Amino acid sequence: MNTKLKRVLITGGAGFIGSHTADLLLSKGYQVRVLDNLSEPVHDNGQWPDYLDQRVERVKGSVTEANDWREALKGVDGVIHLAAYQDLLPNFSRFAETNVKGTMLLYELIVQDKLPVQKVVVASSQFVYGQGKYECPKDGVVFAKDRLEADLEAKQWEPRCPICGEQNLKPLTNSEDHQDPSNQYSISKFTQELTALKIGKNYNIPSSAMRYSIVQGPRQSFKNAYSGVLRLFCLKALSGDTPSIYEDGQQLRDYVHVDDVAAANVLALEDERANYENYNVGGGKPYTVLEFAQIVADVTGRKDWQLEPTGQYRVGDTRHSISDITKLKALGWKPTKTPREAVTEYVAWLKTQDVDFGIVKQSEELMKKMGALRGSKDN
Numbered sequence: 001m002n003t004k005l006k007r008v009l010i011t012g013g014a015g016f017i018g019s020h021t022a023d024l025l026l027s028k029g030y031q032v033r034v035l036d037n038l039s040e041p042v043h044d045n046g047q048w049p050d051y052l053d054q055r056v057e058r059v060k061g062s063v064t065e066a067n068d069w070r071e072a073l074k075g076v077d078g079v080i081h082l083a084a085y086q087d088l089l090p091n092f093s094r095f096a097e098t099n100v101k102g103t104m105l106l107y108e109l110i111v112q113d114k115l116p117v118q119k120v121v122v123a124s125s126q127f128v129y130g131q132g133k134y135e136c137p138k139d140g141v142v143f144a145k146d147r148l149e150a151d152l153e154a155k156q157w158e159p160r161c162p163i164c165g166e167q168n169l170k171p172l173t174n175s176e177d178h179q180d181p182s183n184q185y186s187i188s189k190f191t192q193e194l195t196a197l198k199i200g201k202n203y204n205i206p207s208s209a210m211r212y213s214i215v216q217g218p219r220q221s222f223k224n225a226y227s228g229v230l231r232l233f234c235l236k237a238l239s240g241d242t243p244s245i246y247e248d249g250q251q252l253r254d255y256v257h258v259d260d261v262a263a264a265n266v267l268a269l270e271d272e273r274a275n276y277e278n279y280n281v282g283g284g285k286p287y288t289v290l291e292f293a294q295i296v297a298d299v300t301g302r303k304d305w306q307l308e309p310t311g312q313y314r315v316g317d318t319r320h321s322i323s324d325i326t327k328l329k330a331l332g333w334k335p336t337k338t339p340r341e342a343v344t345e346y347v348a349w350l351k352t353q354d355v356d357f358g359i360v361k362q363s364e365e366l367m368k369k370m371g372a373l374r375g376s377k378d379n
């Protein structure tokens with residue numbers, strides 16, 4: 001425990017990453033307060049979730065409201081800011097309202113009200129890399145541009161070299177010195193990061209931004225089924241259905257366990273070397289989407305699964321996303337749990353929940369209707 005910080009506020013603390021971070025802080029002797037608006041679809045009827053520890057002080061309110069922040073920030077020494085709007089639907093302004101305005105309001109109030117907050121940790125995302133870093137056989141290291149609609153319609157999934165157009169590129173790991181956010185969510189996440197690191201620095205509010213990869217583990221909401229292969233594939237497995245695997249299933253993804261993310265949040269909160277820095281928080285080993293589906297099939301005993309990609313694609317999706325975790329490892333952090341452990345724990349948790357399995361089909365249909373899922377099915 002950092003003896004300078006006693007009470008820590010976690011925004012979005014009733015959610016997946018927030019509640020695990022709360023558990024870790026409590027186990028280390030911190031007082032924990034949560035600011036959460038208990039919004040749908042993650043929460044039902046504005047109720048606090050059962051998994052939130054009874055010792056957590058609770059403020060029901062929104063990060064878009066100054067008065068809610070004021071109430072939540074009373075007597076707080078550190079803030080872990082996780083509350084966010086997350087989806088890939090085209091309601092763009094809501095990303096600015098919740099994610100960008102919410103974060104700016106936090107810094108505005110710390111400055112205006114001269115609050116004694118000593119550290120802020122803000123949740124960013126691996127999505128800020130956009131298509132990310134590749135090696136071109138002709139041009140060396142390049143940052144790929146967004147993929148062309150014509151390529152995707154022709155099922156040519158790999159991004160092109162921005163210099164020569166070559167499509168045979170080798171994916172490389174992304175390090176924190178680059179970003180190219182390419183959708184409403186990642187633009188808002190990178191703006192949150194800039195707010196924390198630049199405004200934080202200008203006003204001497206020590207801050208860190210954490211670029212999480214795909215976070216997995218128990219309590220990940222199964223109601224918000226627009227994205228997230230863990231919940232989608234596990235829901236399909238348990239409902240007797242087969243998952244939709246977009247593109248050709250060879251997309252490389254980087255999965256990190258929520259316990260490791262909670263540990264990274266607390267490390268960034270406590271370690272002064274993390275001030276005004278951003279960090280990747282990833283699993284350290286890439287898996288293809290098909291490999292991940294196979295893990296889910298193994299864990300859930302779905303030997304019958306014919307894992308055939310559909311040839312559909314999601315607008316603005318990245319082809320490969322792998323984070324370089326060297327920078328955070330230099331502070332003493334490392335990933336400790338595998339995707340197989342995350343799937344095993346998630347499936348065990350899902351079995352204790354009252355799940356409406358119709359949600360996966362409904363969300364796929366909604367994404368298609370809103371233009372977020374395109375391409376024709378191969379099967």
Ligand SMILES: NC(=O)c1ccc[n+]([C@@H]2O[C@H](COP(=O)([O-])OP(=O)(O)OC[C@H]3O[C@@H](n4cnc5c(N)ncnc54)[C@H](O)[C@@H]3O)[C@@H](O)[C@H]2O)c1
Pocket residue numbers: 011012013014015016017018035036037038039040042043061062063064081082083084085086098123124125126211212213214215216220221
């Ligand atoms: N889960 C991932 O794989 C992942 C990956 C990268 C980044 N992130 C980031 O991590 C953070 C936490 O994600 P999570 O997976 O725990 O999500 P989650 O949906 O489980 O939790 C988010 C919480 O924020 C609350 N919330 C939403 N809007 C709010 C508002 N206006 N005011 C107050 N509370 C509000 C929700 O009620 C919810 O409890 C987010 O900032 C997200 O962008 C998550």
